[in-house]
Each structure stands twice: as C-alpha cells, then as structure tokens.
Amino acid sequence: MGGFFGVASKKDCVSDVFYGTDYHSHLGTQRGGMATLSDDGNFTHYIHDIRNAQFRSKFEDDLPKMSGNTAIGIISDYEDQPLIINSRHGRYAIVTVGVVQNAQKLEAEACAAGIHFSEMSGNEVNPTELIAHLINQGKDFTDGLTKAQEAVEGSSSILLLTKEGVYAARDRVGRTPVIIGKNENGYAITLETCALPNLQYQIERELGPGEIVRITADGVERMKCPGDCMKICSFLWVYYGYPASTYEGRNTEDVRNECGKRLARRDDVEADCVSGIPDSGTAHAIGYAQESGLPYRRPFVKYTPTWPRSFMPQNQQERNRVAKMKLIPVRELIEGKRLMFCEDSIVRGTQLQDTIERLYTEYGAKEIHMRPACPPLVYGCKFLNFSRSRSIDELATRIAIKELEGEYEHLDEYADASTERYQAMVDKIRERLNLTSLQFQTLEDLVEAIGLPKEKLCTYCWDGEG
Numbered sequence: 025m026g027g028f029f030g031v032a033s034k035k036d037c038v039s040d041v042f043y044g045t046d047y048h049s050h051l052g053t054q055r056g057g058m059a060t061l062s063d064d065g066n067f068t069h070y071i072h073d074i075r076n077a078q079f080r081s082k083f084e085d086d087l088p089k090m091s092g093n094t095a096i097g098i099i100s101d102y103e104d105q106p107l108i109i110n111s112r113h114g115r116y117a118i119v120t121v122g123v124v125q126n127a128q129k130l131e132a133e134a135c136a137a138g139i140h141f142s143e144m145s146g147n148e149v150n151p152t153e154l155i156a157h158l159i160n161q162g163k164d165f166t167d168g169l170t171k172a173q174e175a176v177e178g179s180s181s182i183l184l185l186t187k188e189g190v191y192a193a194r195d196r197v198g199r200t201p202v203i204i205g206k207n208e209n210g211y212a213i214t215l216e217t218c219a220l221p222n223l224q225y226q227i228e229r230e231l232g233p234g235e236i237v238r239i240t241a242d243g244v245e246r247m248k249c250p251g252d253c254m255k256i257c258s259f260l261w262v263y264y265g266y267p268a269s270t271y272e273g274r275n276t277e278d279v280r281n282e283c284g285k286r287l288a289r290r291d292d293v294e295a296d297c298v299s300g301i302p303d304s305g306t307a308h309a310i311g312y313a314q315e316s317g318l319p320y321r322r323p324f325v326k327y328t329p330t331w332p333r334s335f336m337p338q339n340q341q342e343r344n345r346v347a348k349m350k351l352i353p354v355r356e357l358i359e360g361k362r363l364m365f366c367e368d369s370i371v372r373g374t375q376l377q378d379t380i381e382r383l384y385t386e387y388g389a390k391e392i393h394m395r396p397a398c399p400p401l402v403y404g405c406k407f408l409n410f411s412r413s414r415s416i417d418e419l420a421t422r423i424a425i426k427e428l429e430g431e432y433e434h435l436d437e438y439a440d441a442s443t444e445r446y447q448a449m450v451d452k453i454r455e456r457l458n459l460t461s462l463q464f465q466t467l468e469d470l471v472e473a474i475g476l477p478k479e480k481l482c483t484y485c486w487d488g489e490g
C-alpha cells in the first residue's frame with residue numbers, strides 16, 4: 025500500500041520528514057524515498073531498497089547531504105519514489121499512495137499523444153510517473169491534481185513538493201486518509217497520525233475525499249473542496265493501520281478492541297485463554313479477553329529484536345521459514361490447553377495452517393479456536409496495492425468455493441453470513457486449517473466497531489461493495 029509524510033516549516037525539516045516517514049514503515053516493504061527543496065531552489069532526493077533493511081538505517085547517511093524547509097518522504101510497496109519532474113508548472117517532486125488499475129490504458133493514451141516515460145517498475149511504467157504525466161496536463165498544479173484524481177481508476181493520494189509549498193491531494197473517494205498536523209514552526213501532512221505526536225505536531229484536521237490543499241510554513245490553503253462520496257478503506261482499522269493512529273476520528277487500537285469484544289459477545293465456546301497471533305491479532309484478542317473474562321496469554325512470543333517486518337527474502341520457502349522464525353512458542357502455555365486465537369483476518373491461511381499444525385503435533389494443544397476480526401475475504405482488493413502479489417485464487421475463501429462449486433459461482437451468497445453457502449465455506453476453511461472451531465466477525469459488527477456509516481466505508485473485500 026505505502027504511506028507518505030511531508031512538512032513545510034520555518035526551520036529545516038529534514039529530520040522531521042526522516043522520522044515521520046519512518047513511522048509509515050509498516051505500510052510498505054519495497055522502497056523508501058525522501059526529497060527536499062533547499063533555500064536556493066534545488067531538489068535533492070534519495071531512494072533506497074528497504075526490502076532487507078529498515079528505512080532509518082538506509083537514509084541515515086543521506087541526512088547530512090539534505091537540507092530544506094520543505095520536504096516529503098515515502099514508504100512504497102512497489103515503485104521507486106519520489107520522482108523529480110520538470111514540467112510547464114516548474115520542477116516538483118512527487119510521491120503517491122494507491123494503485124492505478126487502468127495504467128495500461130492511460131499509458132497507451134499518453135504514448136499515442138507522443139509522451140515518453142523513462143521510469144520503469146518491473147516491466148511496467150512507474151505508476152507515479154504516469155500520475156505526474158496526468159498532473160502535467162493541467163493548467164496549474166491544482167488543475168493537474170484534479171485531472172489525475174479523475175483519470176485514475178483504483179486509488180491515488182498524492183504529495184507534491186513545489187516551490188509554492190507542499191500540495192496534498194486525497195484520493196477522490198478518500199480510500200486512504202490524509203491528515204494535517206501543526207506545530208509552532210509549520211505544518212505536516214501524513215497518512216498515519218501516529219507520526220505526529222513525537223515530532224510535536226498536533227492534529228489540525230483531516231482532508232475530505234478528493235480535497236486538495238497547499239501547505240506552507242504559514243498556513244494551509246484549500247485549493248479544491250472535498251467531494252460528498254467517501255469510501256475509506258475499512259481494512260485500515262482491521263490490519264493495515266498503526267494502532268496509535270486515528271482516521272475519521274476513530275482510533276485503530278480502540279476499533280480493534282471493539283472488534284474483539286464483539287467476537288466474544290457472539291461466542292459460547294469454552295477455552296482456557298485467549299491470544300492474538302502477533303502482532304496484528306493482539307488488540308483484537310485484548311478486546312475479546314476484556315469482554316469474555318478469559319485470561320489473555322501469549323503462547324507465541326514474537327522475537328522482536330532482530331526481525332523487522334520488512335525482512336522479505338525473495339524465495340517463498342525462505343519467507344515461510346522467516347514467518348516461523350519470528351514466532352517462538354511457549355510450551356507451558358500450549359500443552360493440553362484449549363486455545364482461543366484472534367487474528368486480524370485470514371487471507372490465504374497457508375502460514376496459519378502451518379502454525380496450527382505445530383501447535384497440535386509439536387506442542388500438544390488440546391483445542392484450537394480461531395476468531396478472525398473481519399468477515400471472510402471473498403473479493404481481492406482493487407483499490408490499494410493490497411493484493412498485488414497475491415492471486416485471488418489463493419484466497420482461503422476462493423479455495424473453499426472452488427472445492428464446493430467447481431467454479432467461482434454464487435459469490436454474493438458466499439459473502440452473506442445468513443446463507444447456507446457461507447456456512448459451508450466457513451466449514452471448508454475450518455477443515456482445511458484443522459481448527460476445532462472457526463467463527464468470523466460479521467460485517468455488521470465490523471462496521472459498528474469502526475463506528476462510521478457503512479456508506480462511507482469501502483467493504484469491497486467482504487461484500488463486493490466499494
């Protein structure tokens with residue numbers, strides 16, 4: 025998915041952008057980048073591969089070479105960013121978060137009009153360069169950003185570092201959040217609010233869907249009003265978002281606790297303890313424990329000192345090994361026990377299957393119950409980069425549906441918890457994972473836990489409505 029952070033300040037802001045961007049490291053594993061604009065009008069930018077190293081360690085040596093009162097940074101899950109673009113609006117640096125579903129069509133149209141692209145990501149045109157091309161078509165930055173928002177199918181939130189300040193454009197329907205922070209020296213713009221407090225920024229306000237602003241050290245100027253339609257990604261609260269972050273006034277940790285409570289309210293299974301699969305299941309499990317009265321235990325402890333999330337070997341076998349190495353089982357808390365686990369979600373279930381197998385065969389668990397904090401993922405995400413590396417055929421739901429139907433048929437029924445087909449699919453997943461019981465969160469409870477009206481949320485993963 026990715027995340028960005030920018031600052032316009034009365035003072036040099038390189039350090040703020042360095043740490044502020046680093047606080048988005050959970051959102052992307054491929055590339056990190058920073059761009060600064062110095063007092064003499066020069067852009068400096070660096071991009072590093074962060075697959076096997078933390079953002080901070082990669083950029084530490086670059087900091088002395090960067091200076092400026094305005095700067096932007098990015099954690100990217102795919103393409104190289106920031107890009108420095110020379111256009112009829114002048115030079116600027118650009119970072120984007122989202123996915124351009126219609127990239128091929130936009131690229132073909134641009135090439136037919138005689139436009140050339142130089143940056144490549146994999147075998148494709150760099151999506152950020154494609155968006156820059158759309159911006160360049162506008163009569164000014166605001167018009168160009170509006171054109172890009174309208175042309176992109178998928179989602180796109182954008183920061184531009186320009187001589188006029190930092191432009192921020194939230195995705196047309198607000199699929200990802202964009203939030204303004206303020207301190208005594210100026211303004212920050214961020215996807216995650218968790219980046220603000222330790223840098224002494226207070227939350228000023230959140231951009232509405234499609235809204236465009238320009239921040240300078242002296243203030244925030246609204247360049248385009250927000251639209252009426254919002255479809256913010258619900259998965260932010262379930263999994264992606266950092267627990268200390270708040271979007272649309274709803275804190276992530278709080279929502280996860282509420283998800284766990286709601287799972288417990290619908291449950292009558294007896295267990296000895298409740299646990300989260302580290303780290304993303306933890307907050308859900310704490311909520312479950314609070315509501316059910318079951319003790320919270322850690323039968324798996326994550327080895328945090330040397331396993332950064334971004335460590336991503338190329339080979340799948342090695343990736344599975346890394347997933348296993350991170351979690352250390354505690355035999356005393358597993359043997360002979362009836363374990364209740366909360367998970368954020370079940371995507372493919374492959375690693376979970378291995379984990380459950382180990383709990384039974386190597387550590388003697390008596391029963392294993394699983395409570396995912398969201399409904400079964402029946403549809404692949406087409407709005408963010410979530411499923412770029414995962415085929416829809418690999419989803420645990422799709423494997424079950426194929427077994428039951430031979431084809432992907434009756435998806436709407438499989439997504440509806442009140443149908444027999446839904447129950448048959450859940451049973452298939454439970455059997456495959458060898459679980460004693462499996463009960464997913466209902467969509468109704470998830471929406472109520474988030475606390476926003478359903479029409480303002482993207483719930484496409486679960487019910488195909490986005």
Ligand code: SF4
Pocket residue numbers: 199256257258259260404405406407408410482483484485486490
């Ligand atoms: S499809 Fe799912 S992951 Fe994608 S934006 Fe919608 S809720 Fe978020």
